[in-house]
Amino acid sequence: MADNSAGLLAAIDVGSSKIVCAVAESISPDRFKVVGLGVAKSAGIRNGTIDDIELLNEALIEAVEQAEKTAGATIREVSAGISGTHISSKNMTMLTLPDGEVNKSHIDELYSKLLASGKGQNSRYLAMVPISFTLDGTAGISNPLGLECKRIDGLFHVVMAQSSPCLNIKKALSRSGLTLFQSELLFNPLSSAMALLTPEEKGNGVALIDIGAQLTDIAVFIDGTIQYSAVIEGGGEQITNHISLKAEVDAERAEELKIKMGQVKFNPMQDANESDVLPVYPGFSQQESRTITKQALSSIIDEKVADMLEKVYYRIQDQGLHSQLQHGVVLTGGTSRLKGIDRMAREVFSSHMAGRDMNVRIGRPIIANDTLEFIAPEKYASTRLTGSLAGFSLPEFSAVMGSLYDQNIKISTPGLRSKKNMFGRLKDWIFGNF
Ligand SMILES: Nc1ncnc2c1ncn2[C@@H]1O[C@H](COP(=O)(O)OP(=O)(O)OP(=O)(O)O)[C@@H](O)[C@H]1O
Ligand SMILES: [Mg+2]
Structure with missing residues (x-):
């Protein structure tokens, strides 16, 4: 080998x-x-x-x-x-005074200051990504190397982990x-x-939402650079638990139902309905011969998915970045395989956009x-x-x-x-x- x-x-x-x-x-x-x-x-x-x-x-x-x-x-x-x-992110500005041509040592100084300023005993940096530089008051400079100035304010996206x-x-x-x-x-x-985002998407403004089993990762790119990131609790497992609760089945059966016929925003005009027999367990339902239709399962799933996506939307809105998502949203992670989740994301994000229809795609x-x-x-x-x-x-x-x-x-x-x-x-x- x-x-x-x-x-x-x-x-x-x-x-x-x-x-x-x-x-x-x-x-x-x-x-x-x-x-x-x-x-x-x-x-x-x-x-x-x-x-x-x-x-x-x-x-x-x-x-x-x-x-x-x-x-x-x-x-x-x-x-x-x-x-x-345990991971958190923030944008931080650092200052240096080159008084002449900007070279690598000035950028190194900005990084050293960043390192010195934010790091605590119990945390470490996972990433420090430059967003843009302001040179003598002129904002929005992406690469200051070789330019003349007396003052650089560097804005960085900093990701810290315990x-x-x-x-x-x-x-x-x-x-x-x-x-x-x-x-x-x-x-x-x-x-x-x-792995997923095109330069156009990052340039125009896009929110990447990676919905896993227990975590949802968010990364927002505007003007080609990352401006916001966050990890929030919640993912596919929460959807499964909600099915388990509402349909009165154990978690294993709920997961099976979700994968087999789970769907978001069931549309009776477009989607074929089907049903599945639900088992009867002591401690869960005592009813005999229970069935669940795809449509009924979908309305259970809809509730949870809408709630999860709203949480993500409000995180982005809190940063004032929602109106800058000109491209839209890219969903990924295992939970993005849930049929119709893009429809729900479009509905949730568009509902806050004063009539603008948000573009949503699944990223793989x-x-x-x-x-x-x-x-x-x-x-x-x-x-x-x-x-x-x-x-x-x-x-x-x-x-x-x-x-x-x-x-x-x-x-x-x-x-x-x-x-x-x-x-x-x-x-x-x-x-x-x-
Ligand atoms: N076809 C499918 N339909 C619906 N949900 C699915 C499908 N396939 C996988 N999932 C869900 O995706 C989730 C797993 O996603 P993923 O593999 O991205 O998570 P992870 O990386 O292990 O977890 P995390 O990122 O939360 O730490 C599970 O909750 C699973 O039920
Ligand atoms: Mg994951």
Whole structure:
């Protein structure tokens, strides 16, 4: 078996419902071929925080072994994404006084000040992304290098995480025999954004909403850069629990119903109705011969999904960014596979937009079935897909494919491979990519 130090890319997403490990062969900075995939049911993690490292290790090893088997390679080094309600983000401004031409040392100074200002004992930075720079009062400068000025105010999007959940994920990886690529954890919504969002979407204003099992990740891009991100509690598991409560079935049966005939905004004119027999359990319903129709199930699901999407909308509105989503919304994550969820997102977001109809699409990583090559969103406009998509081009793999893409850029771009300090590398990469 080949070792992935021999040039393969590998990434892991430790989600609350599944752990996925993906392996790829790099072709060029924006091209790679997916050669291995392993998925295991998650265990030992809740809302992005580990509660049983032994269980998590077993699940990690299962996913990695499956990926190794399909790739025919040994995986040693992985990129890994993290999400969780312990993560928070804010935009911060830092000042420096160059008095002449702006060079890298001025930008380094801004980063050093950022690092010194916000970091607490129990938190660490996951990302510091430049939004824009103001030079001597002129706002909206994207790259100040080489320009003359006396004062730079740099505005940054800063993502902070609690230290312990990060250390625990790193510990779980190393106990499973894995090292973390460049010793950095990635922030999942940024990875999903890399896998899915086109430059046009980011330029025009878009909200990426990754709805998983227990968490919903939000990333808002305006004018080409990230302006807001958040992780909120709630996902597919909440929908399942709501079905369980309302239809009086256990969680396992509720999940089965959701996957089999779950739908959002059932439309009797368009959607074929069907029904399913519900079991009778002691402690749940005592009624005999119960059935549930797709339409009735849909109205249960609608309630919860509308509630979840409203919460996301209000988070974005609180930042005053709702009116700047000129492109609209991209939904991803496993829960975006719920049929009709895009209709509900359109309805929820449009209802606050004074008559403007919001554009909503489901985002999935695009992997061509014939070549197994990942198509970067920057190339959507110029790529003509001739065949079908690979079966694993699924919305729940957005984050892991984005992490692979990120690793691919870092290993195939000279300078980003070097062992500079974390933010030196991050900065180089960010300037090139956001
Ligand atoms: N076809 C489907 N229809 C409806 N829901 C689905 C479907 N497929 C998967 N899901 C739901 O998607 C959720 C899992 O999504 P995903 O794999 O993105 O989560 P995760 O990354 O493990 O968790 P999180 O991001 O919350 O930590 C589950 O709640 C599952 O029920
Ligand atoms: Mg997830």
